[in-house]
Amino acid sequence: MGDSGARLRLPVWRSNDFALADATAWPTVGRDLLDEVMRRAESAGIEKAIVVSGPASVDKAKTAFLSGVGLRVEAEWRVKPLVQSDRRVPEKEGFDADIWSSATRL
Numbered sequence: 001m002g003d004s005g006a007r008l009r010l011p012v013w014r015s016n017d018f019a020l021a022d023a024t025a026w027p028t029v030g031r032d033l034l035d036e037v038m039r040r041a042e043s044a045g046i047e048k049a050i051v052v053s054g055p056a057s058v059d060k061a062k063t064a065f066l067s068g069v070g071l072r073v074e075a076e077w078r079v080k081p082l083v084q085s086d087r088r089v090p091e092k093e094g095f096d097a098d099i100w101s102s103a104t105r106l
Helices: 023-043 060-068
Strands: 012-015 048-051
Touching (some): 023 060
């Protein structure tokens, strides 16, 4: 690789909206769902799985489940509510935040 800064890219599977309606179902339904998706990803030659999840303060059951099946935290996102041009502050924060722009007023 030398000094070029090039990085080896491995095939990656990423689940961005891995959620259940019933938080108590992570050990059963969640496990079955994750096992099946992982099985399909492996058979497709995917070498790394990334499951996006909020912190334990947001979803304790999910983060405990993901830790229990061997998924570890490798990244962290930092977020900040933005004040809109009309100085309106979004009512929601984090994963539930609505994206608003002046284009929605048209």
